[in-house]
Amino acid sequence: MSKIIDISHHQGDIDWSEASKDVDLAIIRTQYGTSTIDRKYVQNIEGCNKYKIPFGVYIYVTYKNEAEALAQAKDFYNRAKCHNPLFYVVDVEESFGASIQNIVQGTQAFVDYLKSKGVKVGLYTGHHFYKPYQMDTIKNMIFYGYHVTVVQAVQAKNPILYVIFGNTLIKVPYKVLREKWI
Numbered sequence: 001m002s003k004i005i006d007i008s009h010h011q012g013d014i015d016w017s018e019a020s021k022d023v024d025l026a027i028i029r030t031q032y033g034t035s036t037i038d039r040k041y042v043q044n045i046e047g048c049n050k051y052k053i054p055f056g057v058y059i060y061v062t063y064k065n066e067a068e069a070l071a072q073a074k075d076f077y078n079r080a081k082c083h084n085p086l087f088y089v090v091d092v093e094e095s096f097g098a099s100i101q102n103i104v105q106g107t108q109a110f111v112d113y114l115k116s117k118g119v120k121v122g123l124y125t126g127h128h129f130y131k132p133y134q135m136d137t138i139k140n141m142i143f144y145g146y147h148v149t150v151v152q153a154v155q156a157k158n159p160i161l162y163v164i165f166g167n168t169l170i171k172v173p174y175k176v177l178r179e180k181w182i
Contacts, residue, residue: 028056
């Protein structure tokens with residue numbers, strides 16, 4: 001086994017019997033905001049369950065303020081909770097015209113809502129977005145991940161997730177991530 005994958009409908013139909021030979025963990029997109037439900041998320045979750053691949057879920061958020069963030073958090077949690085994911089991830093990579101303050105407040109409200117439900121929460125963000133939009137100020141996360149790195153940063157025999165703790169980017173072997181936080 002050697003991979004942590006981030007998947008959505010963009011990857012099409014996945015042969016989960018084949019994927020299960022290589023995949024240690026799947027992070028499955030459920031939706032884009034509240035208006036676009038990922039058309040493959042249920043199929044992907046079913047594939048993971050059938051082939052015993054651990055999975056978490058994520059939402060690519062589109063909020064512009066705290067009220068929209070809370071609406072998206074509630075919708076995301078309600079959609080995913082019946083599937084019992086290991087963790088929930090908020091993917092914040094665009095401002096959609098919102099101010100930095102609104103993005104920070106919205107993201108923190110999103111995270112706090114999920115934490116109030118007793119679930120583990122992670123944050124994806126883009127390298128271009130992390131510092132300029134103060135994602136390093138968000139609290140109560142099990143991990144921060146550069147979104148593109150989660151997809152691409154895999155080593156053949158020891159999968160690595162690049163994670164940000166505080167202001168430091170570190171490499172965390174999947175085994176450690178799973179034992180300590182998932």
